[in-house]
Amino acid sequence: MRILHTSDWHLGRSFHREGMLGHQAAYVDHLLEVVAHERVDLVVVSGDVYDRALPHVDAVRLADEALARLAASRAAVVLTSGNHDSAQRLGFSSRLIDAAGVFIRTDARTVGTPVLLEDQHGPVAVYGIPYLDPDAVREPWGLTARSHEAALAAAMARVNADRGGRGARSVVLAHAFVAGAQPSDSERDISVGGVSLVPTTVFEGVDYAALGHLHGRHTLTETVRYSGSPLAYSFSEAGQVKGSWLVELDAGGFAGAEFVEAPVPRRLARIRGTLDGLLADPALTGHEDAWVQATLVDDVRPLQAMERLRSRFPHTLVLGFEPAGGERDHVPTAVPQGRSDHAVALDFVDAVRGTPATEAEAALLLAAVDACCEDPDFDVLVSGAG
Structure with missing residues (x-):
């Protein structure tokens, strides 16, 4: 049988x-x-x-x-x-x-x-x-x-x-x-x-x-x-x-x-490196049609990392960050006295990513903070007073 x-x-x-x-x-x-x-x-x-x-x-x-x-x-x-x-x-x-x-x-x-x-x-x-x-x-x-x-x-x-x-x-x-x-x-x-x-x-x-x-x-x-x-x-x-x-x-x-x-409709690949290195490495050509899990080790988290990865690896599904220097300092969860929500959000971006928010990002964060605030003028007033 x-x-x-x-x-x-x-x-x-x-x-x-x-x-x-x-x-x-x-x-x-x-x-x-x-x-x-x-x-x-x-x-x-x-x-x-x-x-x-x-x-x-x-x-x-x-x-x-x-x-x-x-x-x-x-x-x-x-x-x-x-x-x-x-x-x-x-x-x-x-x-x-x-x-x-x-x-x-x-x-x-x-x-x-x-x-x-x-x-x-x-x-x-x-x-x-x-x-x-x-x-x-x-x-x-x-x-x-x-x-x-x-x-x-x-x-x-x-x-x-x-x-x-x-x-x-x-x-x-x-x-x-x-x-x-x-x-x-x-x-x-x-x-x-x-x-x-x-x-x-x-x-x-x-x-x-x-x-x-x-x-x-x-x-x-x-x-x-x-x-x-x-x-x-x-x-x-x-x-x-x-x-x-x-x-x-x-x-x-x-x-x-x-x-x-069994047939393999789409292979899996796990890649690791700096964003620029992954985008330029000729050894990774075989992964361009695979489902990709990428881990970036850049010291500073790159902007638009997923979009840039997908320009070469269009089927990237998972993106992780492990900076070569280790995890960044712990970001405090308590809001410091006398600081606006907008300022705290900007600090958070800087702490997590390693670079300050751009002007466009800062404006977007301010709009988000205002949308969540009972008094839309409150955060602007505090930010201007500080």
Whole structure:
């Protein structure tokens, strides 16, 4: 059996206010191409299909299209809910959809009941474990500890109880933070009382564990892997290679895995230097079409820095300042006695930027102060008296 392991689509997510739906649709096209070209028998999606519990209508439309196309392909599909999904919404009509070969597993009560598939070597039991909130399952499952490890261990106990009586090869989908992997900035924290890690040992005996939640690919053991997200969702993922695991099961179980890279609609780049240096450096030519996170180290904060950066790097999304000499002196928050609001605002600009406000900026600040003042003439009078 050939299995394509993917997860964390986060349909509907934006990247620093840039829409990603077109890029996500391109990934769906890629996924279907891989299914056909590699003769994939089973696609597993290990949670976080959507980016939010109440997804935008366009994200729902793309998910519907993706699942309809997969249902019409040669592959069966097993899909679980993640911590970003609404289990009830994603799982709506799942019992009817099973008939199309798309098996959506979002209900903790069904953990331990597999999707049974066949290949030339016999049965394969696929167990979909949705994201388990420890607080939600603690009472019904009689857990003695409040942690993700306790919840997932209890789920795997149900899986193993069923698996032991079948003698079939087994695949498990789980959405969790498993020890040994490095998170990115874009995953939502799922810690409960500071306890979020799950050991890889909970998956012992399973032929393959397809993990979701972390956005970078990881091989924790030969049979326990994260596919990562198909697209980068934070600049901390700039160095990651995105894609899916193509896993092979033979008569004896796990027979190997290779990584299938996904298309990159727009690369990410993190650049650092003075503004003039970044604008002139020929080594940065390859980043001119990338989404850019720039950090400026100029001693004095340059004027119109974002506009100037975008003249060369039009897709600059994040701009930070780290002066080479370190942070400037702390700006006091209390208004000094006898000084006008306008004068304090001018001092603030000078302290933060390192250069005084221009005449045009000073006039704009004065207009802003006047607009916020109960008596529009008060600040002008104080400023003139001082």
